Amino acid sequence: xxLAAGAPALVIDGLHLSRDQCDVLRGVSITLAAGEVCxxxxxxxxxxxxxxxxxxxxxxxxxxxxxxxxVELRAGPVPKESELRAFRRHIGMVFQQHALFxxxxxxxxxxxxxxxxxxxxxxxxxxxxxxxxxSLGVAHRADAYPSQVSGxxxxxxxxxxxxxxxxxxxxxxxxxxxxxxxxxxxxAESLRLLAQGGRGLLITTHDLEFAxxxxxxxxxxxxxxxxxxxxxxxxxxxxxxxATRALLA
Amino acid sequence: xxxxxxxxxxxxxxxxxxxxxxxxxxxxxxxxxxRWGGDAEGGAPFVEADLSAPATVRGFDVDxxxxxxxxxxxxxxxxxxxxxxIEPSVDRGDxxxxxxxxEDRPALRERYAVSLPYFEFRQVLxxxxxxxxxxRTLADLHDQRVGTLGGTGAYRLLLxxxxxxxxxxxxxxxxxxxxxxxxxxxxxxxxxxxxLAERALRRSSGFVIQPTTIALGHYVAxxxxxxxxxxxxxxxxxxxxxxxxSLERTFRAWAVWDDAQARYQARVLTTPHSASGxxxxxxxxxxxxxxxxxxxxxxxxxxxRGALLTLCISAAAMLVAVVLxxxxxxxxxxxxALTRTLLSGYVEVVRGTPVLLQLFVLYYGLSDVIxxxxxxxxxxxxxxxxxxxxxxxxxxxxxxxxxxxLEAARTLGLSEWQIFRLVRGPQAARGALAPMTNDFxxxxxxxxxxxxxxxxxxxxxxxxxxxxVGSWAVPGALCAVLYLALSLPLSRAARRLEVxxxxx
Numbered sequence: 001x002x003l004a005a006g007a008p009a010l011v012i013d014g015l016h017l018s019r020d021q022c023d024v025l026r027g028v029s030i031t032l033a034a035g036e037v038c039x040x041x042x043x044x045x046x047x048x049x050x051x052x053x054x055x056x057x058x059x060x061x062x063x064x065x066x067x068x069x070x071v072e073l074r075a076g077p078v079p080k081e082s083e084l085r086a087f088r089r090h091i092g093m094v095f096q097q098h099a100l101f102x103x104x105x106x107x108x109x110x111x112x113x114x115x116x117x118x119x120x121x122x123x124x125x126x127x128x129x130x131x132x133x134x135s136l137g138v139a140h141r142a143d144a145y146p147s148q149v150s151g152x153x154x155x156x157x158x159x160x161x162x163x164x165x166x167x168x169x170x171x172x173x174x175x176x177x178x179x180x181x182x183x184x185x186x187x188a189e190s191l192r193l194l195a196q197g198g199r200g201l202l203i204t205t206h207d208l209e210f211a212x213x214x215x216x217x218x219x220x221x222x223x224x225x226x227x228x229x230x231x232x233x234x235x236x237x238x239x240x241x242x243a244t245r246a247l248l249a
Numbered sequence: 250x251x252x253x254x255x256x257x258x259x260x261x262x263x264x265x266x267x268x269x270x271x272x273x274x275x276x277x278x279x280x281x282x283x284r285w286g287g288d289a290e291g292g293a294p295f296v297e298a299d300l301s302a303p304a305t306v307r308g309f310d311v312d313x314x315x316x317x318x319x320x321x322x323x324x325x326x327x328x329x330x331x332x333x334x335i336e337p338s339v340d341r342g343d344x345x346x347x348x349x350x351x352e353d354r355p356a357l358r359e360r361y362a363v364s365l366p367y368f369e370f371r372q373v374l375x376x377x378x379x380x381x382x383x384x385r386t387l388a389d390l391h392d393q394r395v396g397t398l399g400g401t402g403a404y405r406l407l408l409x410x411x412x413x414x415x416x417x418x419x420x421x422x423x424x425x426x427x428x429x430x431x432x433x434x435x436x437x438x439x440x441x442x443x444x445l446a447e448r449a450l451r452r453s454s455g456f457v458i459q460p461t462t463i464a465l466g467h468y469v470a471x472x473x474x475x476x477x478x479x480x481x482x483x484x485x486x487x488x489x490x491x492x493x494x495s496l497e498r499t500f501r502a503w504a505v506w507d508d509a510q511a512r513y514q515a516r517v518l519t520t521p522h523s524a525s526g527x528x529x530x531x532x533x534x535x536x537x538x539x540x541x542x543x544x545x546x547x548x549x550x551x552x553x554r555g556a557l558l559t560l561c562i563s564a565a566a567m568l569v570a571v572v573l574x575x576x577x578x579x580x581x582x583x584x585x586a587l588t589r590t591l592l593s594g595y596v597e598v599v600r601g602t603p604v605l606l607q608l609f610v611l612y613y614g615l616s617d618v619i620x621x622x623x624x625x626x627x628x629x630x631x632x633x634x635x636x637x638x639x640x641x642x643x644x645x646x647x648x649x650x651x652x653x654x655l656e657a658a659r660t661l662g663l664s665e666w667q668i669f670r671l672v673r674g675p676q677a678a679r680g681a682l683a684p685m686t687n688d689f690x691x692x693x694x695x696x697x698x699x700x701x702x703x704x705x706x707x708x709x710x711x712x713x714x715x716x717x718v719g720s721w722a723v724p725g726a727l728c729a730v731l732y733l734a735l736s737l738p739l740s741r742a743a744r745r746l747e748v749x750x751x752x753x
Contacts, residue, residue, distance in 0.1 A: 117661060
C-alpha cells in the first residue's frame with residue numbers, strides 16, 4: 001500500500017501510558033509522513049520502545065489515539081486480534097532480537113503471514129519472499145533456519161518478514177543493536193530505499209551515526225515527553241535541549 | 250461389694266499375682282523361631298488379619314504353622330508376603346516355610362522341598378443361578394470367558410482348556426472380583442478351589458457352585474531345597490497331628506472339614522511314607538515337570554503376545570494422553586479462570602492418587618454405572634492418568650516460548666488460534682519431545698498395572714510363566730529383554746529426531 005509522499009502514514013496523538021503507577025508516556029504526539037524516515041532517540045527508559053509497542057497494538061494506553069491509514073486505535077485495552085486485522089495490514093514491526101520463528105526456514109518465516117493471515121497463495125507468497133530477500137541481499141539463505149544465519153542476516157529476514165504484507169508503516173526497534181559498524185551503512189541504505197518506495201519508517205536508536213545516515217527527522221524523548229524534534233542534521237549538530245546534548249556527549 | 254472383693258481375692262488376685270511374677274521373673278531361655286510366610290490378603294479361612302488385634306493373624310494355616318512349630322519345639326513367627334512371592338521368598342531365606350493355600354504341583358516339587366499335602370481341595374465351577382443347567386463342566390463353556398485367580402492350578406486348568414474346549418481364561422489378581430464379575434455378567438463362570446468358592450458364596454449370592462469336581466488339588470507347606478531336613482520333620486509333625494485328630498479339629502473350627510477330607514487323611518495315614526515326602530500328583534495335570542527349555546518354548550508365544558498387548562495398550566493410552574494432555578494444557582494456558590481452576594484440579598487429583606486406585610475405580614468402582622470392557626478400561630485408565638502428566642509438560646513447553654515470538658506473530662496479523670497452531674504449538678512440541686519419550690517409556694512399564702483388571706499383558710504373562718516353572722530367572726530375563734526391545738528403538742528414534750531439530 002503506497003501513500004502520496006508527505007501524506008501522514010502514522011499519527012500518534014497525545015499518548016499517555018502508565019504502568020505500575022508510573023507514567024511511562026506523558027502526552028506524546030508524533031506524525032510520520034509517507035516516505036519519511038524518523039529516528040526516535042533518548043536515553044534508556046525514556047519510553048522509546050513503549051511508543052512502538054503502543055503504536056503496533058501490543059500495549060494498551062490510557063489516553064490519546066494512534067491512527068494508521070484509516071484505522072484508529074483508542075485508549076483502553078488492546079482490541080481482539082480479530083478486530084485488528086485491517087490495522088495489522090498497514091503497520092509492521094521489526095523486533096530488536098528479530099523474533100524469527102525458530103522452527104521455520106527463512107522463506108517460511110516470510111510466507112507464513114501472507115498465506116495464513118492474508119490468504120495469498122503459497123506460490124505468490126514464495127515469489128514475494130524471493131523478491132524481498134533479493135532486495136535485502138539474503139536470497140541465498142532462503143532455506144536456512146534462523147539458528148543458522150548471522151545476526152545481520154537475521155535482521156534482514158525480520159525486515160523482509162515485516163514487509164511481506166506490504167505495510168505503509170514500518171517500526172524498527174534498535175535495528176543496529178547487534179550490528180557491527182560496517183553493516184550499519186548497508187542497513188541505512190536499505191531502509192532509505194524502503195522509504196523512497198513511499199513507506200513511513202519510525203526507528204528507535206541509540207546510534208548517532210546511524211541516525212544521521214538514515215533519518216530525515218529526529219525526535220528526542222526524555223521522561224515520557226518529546227523534548228526536541230527537527231531535521232536530523234539540525235538536531236544532532238545543534239542540539240537545543242539538555243537531554244539531546246546529554247545524548248551527544 | 251463384698252462379692253466383688255471375694256471375687257477379686259479368689260480369682261483375680263492370684264491371676265494378677267501370677268502375671269506380676271511372670272513379668273519379674275528372669276526370662277526363660279526362649280525357644281528358637283520357626284519363621285513362616287503367608288499372605289494375610291488371602292483372608293480367612295487361610296490367613297487373615299485378626300480384627301480384634303490387627304497386628305496378629307488367624308486362620309487354619311496360622312493354626313497349622315503353630316502346630317508345626319510346637320511339634321518342632323519352636324515358636325512360630327509370621328512374615329507377611331504377597332501370595333505370588335511366597336515361593337521365591339522361601340528360596341531367598343526370608344522365612345523357613347511358606348504356607349497360605351500354596352498348591353502342590355510338579356514344578357513346585359522340582360524346585361522346592363514340599364511338605365506332606367495337609368488338605369485336599371476340589372476345583373469347582375461357579376456359575377450364575379440361571380446357567381446351572383447350561384454350564385456344568387469346562388466342556389460346556391465353549392467360547393465363554395471363565396475367570397480365576399492368576400498363577401493358580403485353576404488358571405493352568407483353564408489354559409489347558411483354552412486349547413481343548415476353546416474357552417477364554419480371564420486372570421484376576423484376587424479371588425473376590427472373579428465372583429463379582431460373574432454376577433455382573435463380565436465372565437460366564439469362575440473356576441477356583443471349593444474353599445474359595447464357598448467363601449465367596451457366603452459373601453454374596455447370585456451364583457451357584459456346581460457339584461462336579463473339575464480336578465483335585467492339595468495345599469502344602471513349601472521349603473527351600475536346602476531345608477529338606479526341616480521338611481521331613483514337618484511331615485512327621487503333620488502325620489502325627491492327622492493321627493491324633495488335631496488337624497481335623499482345626500479344619501472343623503474353620504468350617505472346611507468334610508467327608509472328603511476324612512477320606513483323604515485316612516488314605517494318607519495308611520500310605521507308607523518315603524523320606525522325600527509324599528507326592529500326590531494332582532489329577533488332571535501332567536505328572537512330569539517341564540524342563541526349562543521346553544517351558545521356554547511353550548511360553549514364548551504367550552510372552553510375545555503379552556509384549557504385543559503391552560505395546561498396543563501403551564500406544565493407545567499414550568494417544569489418549571497426548572490428545573487430552575494437549576487440550577488440558579491449552580485450557581490452562583488460554584482458558585478462563587474457571588477453566589484453569591477445573592483443569593488444575595483434575596491434574597492435581599490424578600497426579601496425587603495412585604494409578605492402581607484409578608484403574609480399580611474405573612473398572613470395578615464404576616461398574617454399576619458403566620461397564621467398560623477390561624482392555625478399554627486399561628487404555629482409558631492409563632490414558633487419563635498420563636494426560637495429567639503430559640499436560641504439565643505441554644504447559645511448561647508452551648509457556649517456555651519467548652514472548653517476542655508470540656508478539657511478532659500478532660503484529661503479522663495471525664489469529665490466536667493460528668499462532669497456537671503455527672508458531673507456539675510446533676515449537677512447544679520440540680521442547681516436549683524428550684520428556685514425552687521419557688513418559689512413554691514409563692507408560693510401557695506402568696501398563697503392567699492393568700493386570701489388576703484382568704488384562705494379561707507382558708508382566709502378568711511372565712508372572713504366570715514364572716509361577717508355573719517355579720523360578721523367576723529365565724522368565725524375568727526374557728521379560729526384561731522384551732521390555733527393552735519395546736523401549737530402546739523408541740528412545741533412539743526420539744533421540745534422532747531431537748538431534749535433527751536441535752540442529753536448526
